[in-house]
Amino acid sequence: MSSPSMSAPERLGPPRGARIEVSDVYQYFASPGKEPVLAVDTTSLVIEPGEFVCFVGPSGCGKTTVLNQIAGLVKPTGGTVTLDGKTAKEGRPDVGYLLARDGLLPWRTALGNVMLPMELRGTPRAEAEHRAAGMLETVGLGKFLHSYPSQLSHGMRQRTALSRTLVVEPTTILMDEPFSALDAETRLRLQGVFLKLWEHHRSSVCFVTHDLSEAIVMADRILVFGARPGKIIADYRINLERPRNVLELQENDQYHHYFQEIWSVLRKELAAA
Amino acid sequence: MSTPTATPAEPMSTPRPAPSAPPPGELKTKRKHAHFRWSVPLGWLVFGLLLIGIWEICATTGVVNPVYFGQPSLIVQSLFQNLFGELLYVHTVATFTGVILGWLLASALGIAAALALSASPYLLKVIEPYFTMANSLPRVALAPLFLLWFGLGVEAKVALAFSLAFFVVFSNTLAGVQSAESERRLLARVLGASKIQTFRKFVLPGAVPGIFTGLELGFIFGMLAAVAGEMLAGRAGLGVQLQFYANSFRMNDYFATLIILVTGTMLFSWLLRTIRRRLLRWQEAAETE
Numbered sequence: 223m224s225s226p227s228m229s230a231p232e233r234l235g236p237p238r239g240a241r242i243e244v245s246d247v248y249q250y251f252a253s254p255g256k257e258p259v260l261a262v263d264t265t266s267l268v269i270e271p272g273e274f275v276c277f278v279g280p281s282g283c284g285k286t287t288v289l290n291q292i293a294g295l296v297k298p299t300g301g302t303v304t305l306d307g308k309t310a311k312e313g314r315p316d317v318g319y320l321l322a323r324d325g326l327l328p329w330r331t332a333l334g335n336v337m338l339p340m341e342l343r344g345t346p347r348a349e350a351e352h353r354a355a356g357m358l359e360t361v362g363l364g365k366f367l368h369s370y371p372s373q374l375s376h377g378m379r380q381r382t383a384l385s386r387t388l389v390v391e392p393t394t395i396l397m398d399e400p401f402s403a404l405d406a407e408t409r410l411r412l413q414g415v416f417l418k419l420w421e422h423h424r425s426s427v428c429f430v431t432h433d434l435s436e437a438i439v440m441a442d443r444i445l446v447f448g449a450r451p452g453k454i455i456a457d458y459r460i461n462l463e464r465p466r467n468v469l470e471l472q473e474n475d476q477y478h479h480y481f482q483e484i485w486s487v488l489r490k491e492l493a494a495a
Numbered sequence: 496m497s498t499p500t501a502t503p504a505e506p507m508s509t510p511r512p513a514p515s516a517p518p519p520g521e522l523k524t525k526r527k528h529a530h531f532r533w534s535v536p537l538g539w540l541v542f543g544l545l546l547i548g549i550w551e552i553c554a555t556t557g558v559v560n561p562v563y564f565g566q567p568s569l570i571v572q573s574l575f576q577n578l579f580g581e582l583l584y585v586h587t588v589a590t591f592t593g594v595i596l597g598w599l600l601a602s603a604l605g606i607a608a609a610l611a612l613s614a615s616p617y618l619l620k621v622i623e624p625y626f627t628m629a630n631s632l633p634r635v636a637l638a639p640l641f642l643l644w645f646g647l648g649v650e651a652k653v654a655l656a657f658s659l660a661f662f663v664v665f666s667n668t669l670a671g672v673q674s675a676e677s678e679r680r681l682l683a684r685v686l687g688a689s690k691i692q693t694f695r696k697f698v699l700p701g702a703v704p705g706i707f708t709g710l711e712l713g714f715i716f717g718m719l720a721a722v723a724g725e726m727l728a729g730r731a732g733l734g735v736q737l738q739f740y741a742n743s744f745r746m747n748d749y750f751a752t753l754i755i756l757v758t759g760t761m762l763f764s765w766l767l768r769t770i771r772r773r774l775l776r777w778q779e780a781a782e783t784e
């Protein structure tokens with residue numbers, strides 16, 4: 223943990239992210255023998271290059287659906303999603319995606335798992351290995367390069383998955399409750415690790431969470447989703463100074479002020495859901 | 496967050512020598528059941544010798560009739576007499592050649608068919624009922640037919656071993672391929688993997704444990720089918736000999752043949768398991784956790 227004397231703030235890197243534009247998007251899901259469900263009602267949002275945006279809201283209100291539309295995994299029933307002007311499509315090399323479950327391949331070591339995205343793109347093996355090892359070093363797993371996922375703790379596995387997502391330096395990072403399966407302490411640690419990396423890289427981030435305090439600590443902007451059908455009902459800007467320290471923020475007055483303000487809105491939605 | 500000041504449990508003025516913990520290296524290498532390392536094999540030996548001893552005594556005292564049940568000491572004698580004779584060189588070679596050929600064919604085709612069909616859910620659905628039907632058939636019932644078609648040589652053994660091993664390898668491979676979680680396929684999509692990459696890097700490695708289970712079981716079932724066929728008819732083979740020895744009340748030779756059969760099959764299974772362990776070190780890692 224950083225001592226106060228060290229907190230001469232390092233400078234933020236320049237923003238490098240993509241501009242994400244979601245325009246008048248709505249989403250129906252058809253299931254056989256049932257009425258189509260309106261999962262997302264007409265919604266628009268813009269994520270500026272290098273902006274860190276969190277989605278919060280009750281479960282089932284369409285957060286994952288919008289995220290997957292941006293990832294190109296779900297094609298919106300209506301409306302458009304563009305990244306730097308280009309229509310979203312799955313498997314773009316400049317988009318990183320991370321879920322709550324790590325999805326590590328059990329037959330690959332931590333190093334092998336982090337090398338995977340580079341391998342798929344034909345990066346020379348030596349370079350891929352060098353970058354993967356460096357990335358794992360950064361997240362504090364330098365001693366576990368050759369461990370299999372089954373030999374790693376929950377938090378270490380998620381750090382490996384985070385490395386796999388970030389090692390190719392995506393300009394857009396999409397995360398669906400990435401830390402929700404971790405215990406409180408590990409979650410704080412990983413929030414810190416990710417925040418530090420992001421402050422350096424400044425990609426555009428879309429981060430889904432059901433944990434409001436996590437959203438405030440991480441985000442530049444918080445979008446609150448309302449329940450059924452899903453829709454964005456509030457948009458907050460979080461003007462906490464960067465670089466941020468996850469642990470110190472827990473005692474920050476401004477942080478608590480944001481929490482109360484947003485919570486009063488969120489609580490009504492949670493009760494309605 | 497408020498940090499309550501901790502009250503030291505003991506006054507600082509009375510230092511005590513800290514209890515020395517064992518060096519971590521020792522703890523790690525110490526196996527959970529290390530004390531079983533010698534006692535288990537010893538138990539096997541004692542248990543085996545006890546059974547053989549009782550059998551020997553029963554046979555010599557006439558509690559059981561050695562004409563029907565054989566006698567351990569004479570079985571060992573028969574085994575040594577046969578060890579470098581016809582039983583080993585002609586019949587063992589005949590049986591194992593047939594089974595291994597049938598098993599190799601079944602493995603190659605079973606794995607290939609499962610991998611190919613897993614790519615097409617439609618074809619799989621079409622073929623499924625026929626496979627189930629073929630697999631429900633007691634394959635030993637085909638032995639007379641195969642003997643008629645292929646004669647008394649090695650071909651009938653190959654066909655019988657194949658007919659049983661194929662489905663075992665096929666269904667285990669298919670289960671392995673289909674075990675790839677949807678999450679893993681999602682990851683492949685997100686990372687922009689091509690169809691071939693998805694198969695090679697995300698699906699196939701996960702199917703290897705299933706394939707090996709199929710190979711091991713396939714060999715045992717192949718052996719079953721081939722020996723059963725030999726007992727019906729055949730020019731050479733351990734099954735042929737078993738039938739012959741039983742008919743002529745040569746129980747000691749009968750049991751010696753069984754021992755050769757069991758030993759050969761166990762050796763082959765051991766070989767497969769060794770290869771499996773080499774290939775699947777990541778599974779070992781999970782088990783020792």
Ligand SMILES: Nc1ncnc2c1ncn2[C@@H]1O[C@H](COP(=O)(O)OP(=O)(O)O)[C@@H](O)[C@H]1O
Pocket residue numbers: 251252253259261280281282283284285286287288452
């Ligand atoms: N593939 C799908 N098929 C049918 N319904 C879906 C599908 N994905 C999501 N839904 C439904 O859409 C709604 C929104 O889901 P989701 O985006 O996962 O919400 P959140 O991530 O906010 O919890 C839910 O009611 C869910 O049941």
Ligand SMILES: [Mg+2]
Pocket residue numbers: 282285286398
């Ligand atoms: Mg969700």
